[in-house]
Amino acid sequence: MPKPLNLIVACAENRVIGRGGKLPWHIPEDLKFFHAETAGQICVLGRVCFETWPRATLDGRRPVVISSRLLAGARRHERQRVEGVRLAATVPDALAIADALPGEIYICGGQRIFEETLVLDRPMRLHLTLIHAEVPGDTFFPEWRHLPWREVSRRESADANVRYTFFTLEK
Numbered sequence: 817m818p819k820p821l822n823l824i825v826a827c828a829e830n831r832v833i834g835r836g837g838k839l840p841w842h843i844p845e846d847l848k849f850f851h852a853e854t855a856g857q858i859c860v861l862g863r864v865c866f867e868t869w870p871r872a873t874l875d876g877r878r879p880v881v882i883s884s885r886l887l888a889g890a891r892r893h894e895r896q897r898v899e900g901v902r903l904a905a906t907v908p909d910a911l912a913i914a915d916a917l918p919g920e921i922y923i924c925g926g927q928r929i930f931e932e933t934l935v936l937d938r939p940m941r942l943h944l945t946l947i948h949a950e951v952p953g954d955t956f957f958p959e960w961r962h963l964p965w966r967e968v969s970r971r972e973s974a975d976a977n978v979r980y981t982f983f984t985l986e987k
């Protein structure tokens with residue numbers, strides 16, 4: 817029986833999640849939630865997310881980074897491997913590594929990784945921070961609303977700039 821996948825994302829109403837390699841917003845409450853949820857867990861993420869998230873290797877997180885570039889580099893320079901970081905060439909390879917490790921699996925993005933995991937036929941929990949705004953961006957979360965989710969929890973919140981809702985959905 818494969819472990820459930822936890823997809824964790826902050827997403828605008830128009831499904832934007834990123835712009836120019838960064839988050840298009842600064843929402844401290846959501847960052848705090850993201851760091852608390854993923855601490856001590858297996859974090860499956862793409863190369864760009866890994867390179868722009870210094871805390872990926874902190875707080876007991878065990879990153880599984882999907883990247884052909886880093887994998888090729890690691891093969892050329894064995895000794896330059898970052899301690900505790902596992903590399904994979906594809907989403908299935910990353911999930912095989914993650915399934916073999918103890919702990920929960922968190923899928924942290926980006927776009928293609930969310931696209932490939934959301935459609936998998938395995939138990940899934942979506943930790944969605946829905947930002948109630950249309951935000952310009954270049955990276956998107958796939959459409960999720962039509963899937964057969966069961967709502968486990970929801971909590972509404974806001975800061976000075978924007979309203980957002982923390983959802984936990986399962987399928």
Ligand SMILES: NC(=O)c1ccc[n+]([C@@H]2O[C@H](COP(=O)([O-])OP(=O)(O)OC[C@H]3O[C@@H](n4cnc5c(N)ncnc54)[C@H](OP(=O)(O)O)[C@@H]3O)[C@@H](O)[C@H]2O)c1
Binds near residue numbers: 838865926
């Ligand atoms: N709002 C949120 O919750 C959230 C979450 C995550 C990311 N983001 C935002 O999204 C952006 C980064 O995401 P991104 O989609 O541009 O990049 P990404 O997925 O972090 O990294 C892209 C790279 O990862 C590897 N990769 C990704 N998917 C792959 C796949 N399915 N198969 C094989 N390799 C794969 C490739 O690396 P190689 O080139 O090395 O082969 C690819 O060039 C940033 O703006 C970030 O802030 C937002």
